[in-house]
Amino acid sequence: MSVDNLNQLPPHEAEAWFEACCASVSWYQMMAAARPYTKMSNIESIAKEKWALTKEDDWLEAFEAHPMIGDINSLRAKFNNTKAMAGNEQSGTASASEEELQELHELNLAYKEKFGFIFIICATGLSAGFMLNALKERISNTREQELLIASQEQLKIALLRIGKGIENGGNPNEI
Numbered sequence: 001m002s003v004d005n006l007n008q009l010p011p012h013e014a015e016a017w018f019e020a021c022c023a024s025v026s027w028y029q030m031m032a033a034a035r036p037y038t039k040m041s042n043i044e045s046i047a048k049e050k051w052a053l054t055k056e057d058d059w060l061e062a063f064e065a066h067p068m069i070g071d072i073n074s075l076r077a078k079f080n081n082t083k084a085m086a087g088n089e090q091s092g093t094a095s096a097s098e099e100e101l102q103e104l105h106e107l108n109l110a111y112k113e114k115f116g117f118i119f120i121i122c123a124t125g126l127s128a129g130f131m132l133n134a135l136k137e138r139i140s141n142t143r144e145q146e147l148l149i150a151s152q153e154q155l156k157i158a159l160l161r162i163g164k165g166i167e168n169g170g171n172p173n174e175i
Helices: 003-008 011-019 025-033 040-052 056-064 073-077 080-089 091-095 098-115 128-138 143-167
Strands: none
Touching: 003 040, 011 025, 025 040, 025 056, 040 143, 056 143, 098 128, 098 143
């Protein structure tokens, strides 16, 4: 999809396009309403600006659309809108050892129990070992610290998806 094509989409289609980048309703509605965009860097700066206006409930809504790192099976069960993107983003878990995957799973459960949401990390290009180490480090944070870190990771994911959607000429959830 080109920037011009994105600008020309009907509002509900633009919202759906941005929803594939980030499932926070307020964020994707703001992004669709902020059109027209002039170029990719304009979309990115507005995405950051609009994300800065979101709050905890918006972040949690966005986090809910993600499968648990390492749990690729959950991609088939829920959140079809972001499954293709998340599968590509989590490809680092494909080469993980069974022990790493089991530890990721167990720590993810402990993380969710502690914080009330799944571990969020922009996983593109990261190995399972790197994600596991990040999870081990971050699980000792306070909920407030972790919400801020996870919200920034969510923004990275959204920006990556926007870039891929524009760069690859399509819908972010088809990439």
